[in-house]
Amino acid sequence: MNDKNANGRNAWDWQTEKKQIPVKEWESQFNWVEEPHVSPDGEQVASIVNSDEAEFSICVNGDVWEDTFEKAWSLKFSPDGRLAVLAANDEEWTVCIDGTEWESRFDYIWGMTFSSDGSYLGAAIQQDGEYGVVVNDEPWESLYENMNHFTLSEQGGSAAVVQVSSMSQGDIDGFAGGLFSLAVNGEPMPQTFMNIWDPAFDSQGKHLAFTIRKNRSDYSIFQVDTAWDQTFQSAWKPAFIENDTSLVAPVRTGGKWYLYKNARPFWSNVYEQLWQIAVHQEKKSIAAIVSDSYGKWTVSQDDRPWTNHADQMITDLSFSEQGDTLCALFKTNGAWTVVANDKPWDLGADKLWKPAMDATGEIVAARFEKQGRYHLAVNGRVAPGDYDMLFDPEISPDGTKILIKSITGGIYSRQVLSVDGLI
Amino acid sequence: MQDSTIENKDSVKTDVIDEAVERGLERLTPERIAGVINQVLAKETGARFKTYIDTCMRCGLCADACSFFLSNDRDPKFSPAAKVKQTLTEMLEKRGNVSKDFLKNMVRIAHTECNVCKRCSMYCPFGIDIAYMMLTVRRICHKLEITPLYIQDTVNSHSATMNQMWVKEDEWIDTLQWQEEDAREEFEDLRIPLDKDGADIMYSVIAPEPKFQAGLIYQTAVIMHAAGVNWTMPSNPGWDNSNMAMFTGDFEISGRLAKAHYEAAADLHVNRIVMGECGHAFRSVYDVGNRWAGWRMPPIELVHAIDFFHELLTTGRIKVKEKYKKSVTLHDPCNVSRGRGLHDKAREVVNLLCDNFIEMTPNKEHNFCCGAGGGVINCGPPYKTTRMINNRVKKEQLEQTGAEVLIAPCHNCHSGLEDITHHYGVDMEIKFFGDIIYEVMEKTIYQGGV
Amino acid sequence: MNAFIDFITGPMVWISFLIFFAGVFIRVFRLAQEANSKEKFMFSYFSWKYSLRSIFAWLVPFLPASTRQSPVFWGISYLFHLLLFMVPIFLLSHIVLLEESLGWSWISLNDSIADVLTVLVILALVFFAVRRLNVPEVKFLTRSSDYLFILIVALPFLTGFLAYHQFFFYRTMVIIHILTGELMLILIPFTRFFHMFLAPISRAYTGSEFGNVRQARDW
Ligand code: SF4
Numbered sequence A: 001m002n003d004k005n006a007n008g009r010n011a012w013d014w015q016t017e018k019k020q021i022p023v024k025e026w027e028s029q030f031n032w033v034e035e036p037h038v039s040p041d042g043e044q045v046a047s048i049v050n051s052d053e054a055e056f057s058i059c060v061n062g063d064v065w066e067d068t069f070e071k072a073w074s075l076k077f078s079p080d081g082r083l084a085v086l087a088a089n090d091e092e093w094t095v096c097i098d099g100t101e102w103e104s105r106f107d108y109i110w111g112m113t114f115s116s117d118g119s120y121l122g123a124a125i126q127q128d129g130e131y132g133v134v135v136n137d138e139p140w141e142s143l144y145e146n147m148n149h150f151t152l153s154e155q156g157g158s159a160a161v162v163q164v165s166s167m168s169q170g171d172i173d174g175f176a177g178g179l180f181s182l183a184v185n186g187e188p189m190p191q192t193f194m195n196i197w198d199p200a201f202d203s204q205g206k207h208l209a210f211t212i213r214k215n216r217s218d219y220s221i222f223q224v225d226t227a228w229d230q231t232f233q234s235a236w237k238p239a240f241i242e243n244d245t246s247l248v249a250p251v252r253t254g255g256k257w258y259l260y261k262n263a264r265p266f267w268s269n270v271y272e273q274l275w276q277i278a279v280h281q282e283k284k285s286i287a288a289i290v291s292d293s294y295g296k297w298t299v300s301q302d303d304r305p306w307t308n309h310a311d312q313m314i315t316d317l318s319f320s321e322q323g324d325t326l327c328a329l330f331k332t333n334g335a336w337t338v339v340a341n342d343k344p345w346d347l348g349a350d351k352l353w354k355p356a357m358d359a360t361g362e363i364v365a366a367r368f369e370k371q372g373r374y375h376l377a378v379n380g381r382v383a384p385g386d387y388d389m390l391f392d393p394e395i396s397p398d399g400t401k402i403l404i405k406s407i408t409g410g411i412y413s414r415q416v417l418s419v420d421g422l423i
Numbered sequence B: 001m002q003d004s005t006i007e008n009k010d011s012v013k014t015d016v017i018d019e020a021v022e023r024g025l026e027r028l029t030p031e032r033i034a035g036v037i038n039q040v041l042a043k044e045t046g047a048r049f050k051t052y053i054d055t056c057m058r059c060g061l062c063a064d065a066c067s068f069f070l071s072n073d074r075d076p077k078f079s080p081a082a083k084v085k086q087t088l089t090e091m092l093e094k095r096g097n098v099s100k101d102f103l104k105n106m107v108r109i110a111h112t113e114c115n116v117c118k119r120c121s122m123y124c125p126f127g128i129d130i131a132y133m134m135l136t137v138r139r140i141c142h143k144l145e146i147t148p149l150y151i152q153d154t155v156n157s158h159s160a161t162m163n164q165m166w167v168k169e170d171e172w173i174d175t176l177q178w179q180e181e182d183a184r185e186e187f188e189d190l191r192i193p194l195d196k197d198g199a200d201i202m203y204s205v206i207a208p209e210p211k212f213q214a215g216l217i218y219q220t221a222v223i224m225h226a227a228g229v230n231w232t233m234p235s236n237p238g239w240d241n242s243n244m245a246m247f248t249g250d251f252e253i254s255g256r257l258a259k260a261h262y263e264a265a266a267d268l269h270v271n272r273i274v275m276g277e278c279g280h281a282f283r284s285v286y287d288v289g290n291r292w293a294g295w296r297m298p299p300i301e302l303v304h305a306i307d308f309f310h311e312l313l314t315t316g317r318i319k320v321k322e323k324y325k326k327s328v329t330l331h332d333p334c335n336v337s338r339g340r341g342l343h344d345k346a347r348e349v350v351n352l353l354c355d356n357f358i359e360m361t362p363n364k365e366h367n368f369c370c371g372a373g374g375g376v377i378n379c380g381p382p383y384k385t386t387r388m389i390n391n392r393v394k395k396e397q398l399e400q401t402g403a404e405v406l407i408a409p410c411h412n413c414h415s416g417l418e419d420i421t422h423h424y425g426v427d428m429e430i431k432f433f434g435d436i437i438y439e440v441m442e443k444t445i446y447q448g449g450v
Numbered sequence C: 001m002n003a004f005i006d007f008i009t010g011p012m013v014w015i016s017f018l019i020f021f022a023g024v025f026i027r028v029f030r031l032a033q034e035a036n037s038k039e040k041f042m043f044s045y046f047s048w049k050y051s052l053r054s055i056f057a058w059l060v061p062f063l064p065a066s067t068r069q070s071p072v073f074w075g076i077s078y079l080f081h082l083l084l085f086m087v088p089i090f091l092l093s094h095i096v097l098l099e100e101s102l103g104w105s106w107i108s109l110n111d112s113i114a115d116v117l118t119v120l121v122i123l124a125l126v127f128f129a130v131r132r133l134n135v136p137e138v139k140f141l142t143r144s145s146d147y148l149f150i151l152i153v154a155l156p157f158l159t160g161f162l163a164y165h166q167f168f169f170y171r172t173m174v175i176i177h178i179l180t181g182e183l184m185l186i187l188i189p190f191t192r193f194f195h196m197f198l199a200p201i202s203r204a205y206t207g208s209e210f211g212n213v214r215q216a217r218d219w
């Protein structure tokens, strides 16, 4: 995370022990209240509310936005605490942030995404049957017949797979000829392919890489401005490494998965499956979710698989900020748990969310649900108490406090606890 | 009229023109043909394939299992083992050096004369999986790029949009919001909650619903709302678990679809995926695409509508106001009866909803395919006439029940059975369980406490 | 001549059994090896419970729907397969030979019963051949080698029957009997006769997939 964010966190209220907002009361004021969303700092809780037929608004901490909308959906807080919603009046859609609407209007808008410091908000748009992207109220200049896989860089760059030539119905030869290109900030690349998936920006937002299908059976990777010569049976989303000069990608040949780097074999182990690469640039460490024997999943860090395995699924692989802790969610026998640096917790969760980690990776906190009740676990220990609903925990920049945002009995509480008391 | 089509069937069958097959064949060279065939047979098959080839005693017992054989007056060419003989055996013996005419027949046999329904596995003493063998043939067709046009276009849609019918991202969301709005006529606070993180259930449908049958989404929304279910639908791709790629042998796209589907559910942190009344889509993420992706079994519990309705009805979440009066019969979709053993639950659901249930025989695991399954109907209009001939057994089965209403808890079956009833003039209304539940349920909201 | 007879009733029997066992072992081993290298996932679906459930269901005459659909064929087939093993194993003259050379023995069939059963085996084979010639869907699948297999199975039974009754050429009949018996044994691992080992394996896998994954019966 960058400085802006850390500063932002420092400025949060880490002193007041408990603040409460009675959200249940809202129900009596409106026809219905949709599921609540909470700002990262826990100071605001908000819901889409309906007060009449086709009359929606947003209720934040009990105050309702002045504007009403005929339709509203996709309410989200940005990482820097702004509240955004996709809303429509008179069949025209726009983004409304903290009660202020963007100027641009579209026939439709969806896929709202933020950069991780919250300074950029991007979304996919449709206008007169053509497709494109809008970032911070600036829509692409050219729009396309169709568009998928919209992605936003940390620097506000946008990319999406776009259809650059038309296809008459059932024209499979036209399709095989390559109808799709990648548009970056609205401008298509010269190359077209049969399929393009999973565009990935480098950390500076300058270059892109993505997965391509050259013909019905041959897959490859497109790196910056050219496609790898080699073809594979399949490939997944690539990732830039080593300060963006190199690229790794999972590729399949002979029915097995390999990790390639710059079009050459990189990891020496062969896997049944390999995807979702996590990279720590400074530590020069690469990790991926892998299956090392059929039906068994684990994490491989720098080509060394962990000893712990999951039978069903692994998700949310991520490094702590300084790269010392590598964390993932494991599901075995229907129960989820956190595994951090190959050490499993004992949670038996029905639902589990990606943990929060402090910069050093020494504190790992996750919320989970078990039999309808929400709980918090820190470093493998389940904190006392349970909640009707728990939102993502936050750890203070100095790693001493945890911010807990929860709802119980219709009351929202923002609570600051010391980490020491929990581990 | 019917008789004459049956008489002419051989000429009809050879007359079928599928542009994609024709053009694909033109492009092929003998080297490419042999190369692809030998690659698939040597590299992509193994002990299972060899065992099936070596164990078949050519006893012909599988013949009586196959509706194509029975519908074609026991024409020996249509027996399951005969389909292997006319395709794989010859390719093996000629080491892949087969003619274009051979390939043309092969496409027809593998793609339109087998529903990959696996019924024959239950009649062969050795349990030989002819469906797997025919899918291997389709894999060869895929690699030779001679897959029939319509189904290939569908696979193209899957690959580009992650749904079956070129539904654009905004059309999907817009349709859900429009159904939600309409359904508010019945329940003013009804919602189709989009992207609700942490809901219990992600509900998934196949692309024909938003494209042509949005009313089904409406019905489900009413049922979910009345049952007080904490559910959601994803706004982003991955919502469609239909999968024609698994039926063309494009296993790479098939696996990619399963991955997108389960990732959508994992992102929403749901406990279960409940899916609409579709059979092949169930197979796609229960038994096929998930395996290619490396998930031995569904990584997130996958519940078919039959199972889910059973749960809602038996736990009292949905109450029946008055049972359905017309006489009904039930078509068991292969992919959830032989494919998941839900036939007994399906009967319980019928009996909870309807007064007058007439069995269709044979039934349960032994049902006959609707004739549309396995991607056969998706090969499109060029093959429709022959498909109708090949479905005669199903038509006879339907007629014997004499029921007024036919319940078919599968989209594909629906389309296939509609074709049959129209073509043969069978007087039967075809319904989903959802249609009937919507009609007989009490439209009040479940209050819990059970 | 006596030396020849000594050879085919002595060492050749051992050689045949050796080839049989070695052949079976090698084939099963290679099959498992290939499955392990290319389709390892199959093992993860394998279940003893459902494998045995399926195999037993198919061993019960007229339990599977298929067997009820073709009762004549299945009736004959069940009987044929039973007798194919029972007659040679429980035949008195075989047991006597075995006792002379190894000292092993077990209960035997009454000779006249064995005689009738042998005729039944031969009749079953005739039925199979006639069926191959006359039932269109079977005829379409049949190849000349299928008749050859029928012949190879029939010969030891036929010659045994003729030798027992000493109708003609007793010595020649005995020699052909022994040789074809040994031939059949040797051929098992290398021909379609191997279905006697593959059948339970493929049934087990289908039974596992049906029972374990699809939660349905496969009979
Ligand atoms: S899988 Fe079904 S359609 Fe195909 S050969 Fe077997 S019984 Fe016939």
Ligand code: SF4
Pocket (backbone or CB within 6 Å): B055, B056, B057, B058, B059, B060, B061, B062, B063, B080, B081, B123, B124, B125, B126, B127, B128, C141
């Ligand atoms: S029933 Fe089985 S063994 Fe007999 S012909 Fe059919 S596939 Fe072959």
